[in-house]
Amino acid sequence: QVTLVESGGGLAQAGTSLRVSCALPERTLALRFMGWFRQAPEKEREFVAAINWNDGHTYYSNSVKGRFTISRDKVKKIMSMEMRDLEPEDTATYYCGGSTSVLSTIRQHPSYKYWGQGTQVTVSP
Numbered sequence: 001q002v003t004l005v006e007s008g009g010g011l012a013q014a015g016t017s018l019r020v021s022c023a024l025p026e027r028t029l030a031l032r033f034m035g036w037f038r039q040a041p042e043k044e045r046e047f048v049a050a051i052n053w054n055d056g057h058t059y060y061s062n063s064v065k066g067r068f069t070i071s072r073d074k075v076k077k078i079m080s081m082e083m084r085d086l087e088p089e090d091t092a093t094y095y096c097g098g099s100t101s102v103l104s105t106i107r108q109h110p111s112y113k114y115w116g117q118g119t120q121v122t123v124s125p
Contacts, residue, residue, distance in 0.1 A: 003115070003116065003117065004022050004023065004024060004098060004114055005023045005116065005117075006021065006022050006023075006094075006095075006096055006117060006119045007020070007021045007022075007023070007119070008020040008021050008080075009121045010120070010121070010122070011124065012086050012122070012124070013086075013123070013125075014087055014088055014123055014124065014125050015086065017083060017084045017086065018083045018086060018121060019081070019083065020083070020121070021078055021080040022034065022036075022079045022080070022096030022116055023077065023078050024077040024079070024098070026077070030100060031099065031100060031114070032052065032054070032100055032101065033050050033051065033052055033053060033098070033099040033101075033103070033106050034050065034051055034097070034099075035047070035048070035049060035050030035051070035059075035097050035098075035099065035106060035112065036048040036049050036081055036095070036097070037094070037095045037097060037109050037112075038090075038092035038093065038094045038095070039092055039095070040093075043092075045095075045109050046061070047061050047108075047109070048060070048061055048064055048068065049061065049064065049068055049081060050070070050099075050106045050107075051070045051071065051079065052103075053072060053074070058070050059106060063089075064083075067085045067086075068081055068084065069082045069084070086123045087123060088124070088125050089123075090123050091121060091122050091123050092121060093118045093119070093120055094120075094121050095115055095116055096115070096116040097112035097113075097114060097115050097116070098112060098115075099111050099112045099113060100113055101113075
């Protein structure tokens, strides 16, 4: 199984910004979508954002739309998400994932074949 390598995140004050990134292995994975999910203690894993690896089309949950921006660099094989105007409610473990499935499944975490190890984002009021 392929493990995606995450970096970034950390601690931030509300109203500031953080960046999380996810690096693909050098080997081609034939992924259609890359995305981010987050999970807070005692809560379900929640879809955050996704991007079509080929054409760059982006998709966001309503809770982060207008604050978070997902992007990818096809040459460097890195997918990143800029998180602006952070709120304490954004506190969670963030997981990057890769999907070979169809667009209609991108908000469903079981459709993602590859996952990163998770990185913690903690937002203080």
